[in-house]
Amino acid sequence: MSVQPASLPDIRADVVVIGTGLIGATLAVALASAGVSVVAIDRLAPAAMTDMRFDGRTTAVAWGARRALSRIGVWETMAPHAEPILDIRISDGRLEPERVTAATSLLHLHFDHREAGEGPDRAPAMGYIVENRHMRLALFQRLAALPLAVLLAPATIARVERGEHGVETTLGDGRIVRAALVVSAEGRGGGGLRESAKIRVGGWSYGQMAIVCVARHERPHRGVAQEKFLPGGPFAILPMTNDETGAHRSSIVWSERTDLATAVLALDDGSFAREFAARFGDHLGVVAPVGPRFHYPLSLSQAERYVDRRLALVGDAAHAIHPIAGQGWNLGLRDIAALAEVVVDAKRLGLDIGGANTLARYESWRRVDNLALLAATDALNRLFSNDIPPLRALRDLGLAAVNEVAPLRRFFMRHAMGVVGDLPKLVRGEPL
Ligand SMILES: Cc1cc2nc3c(=O)[nH]c(=O)nc-3n(C[C@H](O)[C@H](O)[C@H](O)COP(=O)(O)OP(=O)(O)OC[C@H]3O[C@@H](n4cnc5c(N)ncnc54)[C@H](O)[C@@H]3O)c2cc1C
Known part of the structure; x- marks a missing residue:
């Protein structure tokens, strides 16, 4: 049976979120958990986005x-699939073709989560590795349970008029969704909203590709x-959770020059x-693998x-970075925690949640x-993705120097843990 557009009811909400990737879906959950009505729209169905073949990455x-995800009621569902990161080891290496092995420099850097903070700052882990698929499943499950959230997916958008x-x-x-604010969580491609607002985007390709897969190890x-x-x-x-058979697993992000990555991807299984x-x-x-x-x-x-x-704009629609430090989604999470906070504040004070003042505070x-x-991940990738001898010497000494100085190690760890700076309430673990 076909449904005539005229027979479909229009919808009214405080906020409409376009894109329900890992950022848009989290924003929709955060808003609807805090008393803000939201319509979330994606061109793809949740079943397609949670299919095993859709996204092989972990985050x-x-x-x-993680504190923010707990606050908005999604962490509990993800937790059984989350592996704590207790230590991080960073080393510089080069491939030695004649031995078919990657030799690593003796100079390296080691972060131990127990050094990151004391007292109330003490965290049981620096973070957690979670399969994107399980993050999406938990987010869609929570969205479905929130009375203030409507998910329209798959759905196409014919027009957005911002008056x-x-x-x-x-x-x-033919349905119309009316709201005070529209959020573009359309990813790095930007979808249509960024372009229609004539917001220019700067950036460059790294000429690299990330090959992602799972490793099973003894x-x-x-x-x-x-x-x-x-x-x-x-x-x-x-580090990933063990699989259902108890086998030990790790998630691999293997960045390589695009031409080499293309050749590697074409190899037969044995090679x-x-x-x-x-x-x-x-x-x-x-x-x-x-x-x-x-x-x-x-x-x-x-x-x-x-x-x-x-x-x-939030998440990758606003900024996209190299995965070298595993921070792209975490930055987007801080965007949506900040945006949700300014929107909730405006709503409580009876102010315009899509007004210029609210948005200026977010920006x-x-x-x-x-x-x-953005600058730090770019510099790291440039410094390390090469085999130039003076740079190798410099970076190896840098790694070793940081490794020797406990306050420096703590500084980097706390940045990686996302607990530094002017943090939104959700990221501090506080309610909106
Ligand atoms: C290899 C790799 C590893 C990574 N690892 C990490 C990590 O460990 N930690 C970390 O913090 N970050 C990591 N990242 C970054 C992270 O994956 C991204 O920052 C994050 O997924 C961006 O999410 P998003 O929702 O903004 O965009 P997307 O995931 O691109 O979602 C955009 C959504 O919008 C929808 N859409 C777009 N346009 C429209 C439209 N016009 N109408 C309707 N729907 C639309 C799309 O269908 C999609 O569902 C990694 C990235 C890569 C490439």
Whole structure:
């Protein structure tokens, strides 16, 4: 039976969120958990976004972000699938083809979560590795349980009109969603809203691709995340929960120059496993890649503005960074925690939640933090993704120096844990 557009009821909400990836869905949950009505729209169905073949990545959920997820009622569902990150080991290495192995420098850097903070600041882990699929499942489950949230997915958007007094979003089926604010969580491609607001985006491609897959290994990882800086890019080994058979697993983010990555992805299983094992090493016993190989082109982008009339950009739609430090989603999480806070404050005070003052508060809050991390991840990737001898010497000495100085180690750890700076309430673990 076809439904005529005229017979479909219009919807009214405080906020309409376009895009229900890991950022848009989290924002919708945060708002609806705090008394703000929200309509969340995605062109894809939840079943497609939670399919095993859709997204093979894991996310390093920093300690601050985990506090926010607890506050909005999604962490409990994710927790059984979350592996604590207890230690991080960073080393510089190079491939030695004649031995088919990745030799690592003796100079390295080691972070131990027990050093990160004392007293109330003490966290049981620096963060957690969670499969994106399980994050999405937990977010959609929570969204479905919130009376103030409506999820329209799959749905297409025909038009968004942002007027002085409100936003009208016309869907492909003719329905109209009226709200005071529209949020673009449309990802790094930007969807249509960023362009329609004529917000320019700066950035560049890294000429690198991330190959993502799962490794099964003989010995347990003991909560240790490893990052080996190889000339083509970082090779990250991230601790995962054991699989249903009890096998030990790690998630791999293997960054490589695009031409090499394309060749690696085309290898047959045996050759791929050999290249893989050469980079992984034998510290966890016998290792093998399992399941599908995913790949993601790597780029940096930053929108010149995060806001326009009754419009806010969040997550990758506002800024996208290299996954070298596992911080892209964490930055987006801080965006949405800040945006949810200014919206909830405005609503409680009877102010316009999509008004220029509310949006200006959001933009000024988030700009500096995002720019700082953008610059830091870019510099790290440039410094480490090469084999230039003077740079190698410099970075190895840098790693060793930081490793020797406890306050410096603590400084970096607390940044990685997302507990530094002007934190929104949710990231401090407080209610909105
Ligand atoms: C290899 C790799 C590893 C990473 N690891 C980490 C990590 O460990 N830790 C970390 O913090 N970050 C990590 N990141 C970054 C993180 O994955 C991203 O920052 C995050 O997923 C961005 O989420 P998003 O919701 O903003 O965008 P997306 O995931 O791109 O979601 C956008 C959504 O919007 C929808 N959409 C777009 N346009 C429209 C439209 N017009 N109408 C309707 N729907 C629309 C899309 O269908 C999609 O569902 C990693 C990134 C990569 C590439």
